[in-house]
Amino acid sequence: MTQTLTIRRPDDWHLHLRDGEVLKAVLPETARHFGRGIIMPNLVPPVVTHEDAQAYHGRIMEALPEGMSFDPLMVLYLTEDTEPEDVARAHASGLVKAVKLYPAGATTNSASGVQDFTKVAAIFEKMAEIGLPLCVHGEVTDNEVDIFDREAVFIDRVLDPIRRAHPELRVVMEHITTKNGVDYARSGGDNLGATITTHHLIINRNHILVGGIKPHYYCLPVAKREEHRLALREAATSGDATFFVGTDSAPHTDPNKESACGCAGCFTATNTMSCLAEVFEEENALDKLEGFASLNGPAFYGLPANEATITLTKGDPVSYPAKIDTTDGPITVFDPGFPLHWSVEV
Ligand code: NCD
Ligand code: ZN
Numbered sequence: 001m002t003q004t005l006t007i008r009r010p011d012d013w014h015l016h017l018r019d020g021e022v023l024k025a026v027l028p029e030t031a032r033h034f035g036r037g038i039i040m041p042n043l044v045p046p047v048v049t050h051e052d053a054q055a056y057h058g059r060i061m062e063a064l065p066e067g068m069s070f071d072p073l074m075v076l077y078l079t080e081d082t083e084p085e086d087v088a089r090a091h092a093s094g095l096v097k098a099v100k101l102y103p104a105g106a107t108t109n110s111a112s113g114v115q116d117f118t119k120v121a122a123i124f125e126k127m128a129e130i131g132l133p134l135c136v137h138g139e140v141t142d143n144e145v146d147i148f149d150r151e152a153v154f155i156d157r158v159l160d161p162i163r164r165a166h167p168e169l170r171v172v173m174e175h176i177t178t179k180n181g182v183d184y185a186r187s188g189g190d191n192l193g194a195t196i197t198t199h200h201l202i203i204n205r206n207h208i209l210v211g212g213i214k215p216h217y218y219c220l221p222v223a224k225r226e227e228h229r230l231a232l233r234e235a236a237t238s239g240d241a242t243f244f245v246g247t248d249s250a251p252h253t254d255p256n257k258e259s260a261c262g263c264a265g266c267f268t269a270t271n272t273m274s275c276l277a278e279v280f281e282e283e284n285a286l287d288k289l290e291g292f293a294s295l296n297g298p299a300f301y302g303l304p305a306n307e308a309t310i311t312l313t314k315g316d317p318v319s320y321p322a323k324i325d326t327t328d329g330p331i332t333v334f335d336p337g338f339p340l341h342w343s344v345e346v
Helices: 020-031 050-063 084-092 117-130 147-165 179-186 205-209 226-236 272-282 286-301
Strands: 004-008 012-015 036-039 071-077 096-101 134-136 171-173 192-196 243-245 309-314 342-345
Touching (some): 050 071, 084 096, 243 286
Parallel strands (some): 012 036, 036 071, 071 096
């Protein structure tokens, strides 16, 4: 008997769409299965103001192919010069659904991020007042801290103090990669949520480093030990509404990945739903997939779940392209390392 699963159309609560020709190439990969996406603002230059977000939203809608529907939920990139009134206006307009905190230097295009967290206290106060969530890239940038410890140290040194100072602020811990992140998110009450990527449910640090370096598995935060991957799997498939999918699909062209100083990011937009179905099936938790992919995220953001549905069907392995072509060069699609048996129909 064919096994099928129909769920509300999913949303992606952490997505990099880039700009220009790459935007045109990657947007359909997400819009094919996903209804909405929280659009990361780390362009060069970043999306800082309400006006920047309006313009970027326009470019995304222009890049959307005829006949596809997708609702980009815009995000402002927090800088030490961000103005509370601009944030409030952007939120009131309905266009902007979150503000993103990058510690300066933590990841791709984060040079304009925050160095001194006390300088953005007024923004956090305004956001708490108007109920606008803060999306947090949770890694310290201190050179003294080992890259595998940067998430855990960030929670103690930065995140917990911010949340104590602003208990009403709604915070999303983005792309958590550790058991420490899972435990902290669980203990945080209704104002704290956490996204988990597809690839962090599938790879650990051995996948990046054993048997030769695999640049397409390198992303930030970097994948950790197996015990952490297992903690993420347990959290994602537990049914706990704290956790929802944010793919962090982050396209870079092959020459930029396969380099002596390769860019961080896994491009997972194309096959994410098939990968997630495989993971949830393996954990005997297919009944929890809809919560993780389609219900918990909208609930955290105070939005309705999508009306439309998608149907996943189990059968012979589905094939996805190994790469997508762009005029800037090919972009490699995430290889989960196992066959994908779940096809997706919209
Ligand atoms: C992201 C990118 O390429 O923009 N890279 C990544 O490894 N996830 C930035 C980010 O979200 O950290
Ligand atoms: Zn990201």
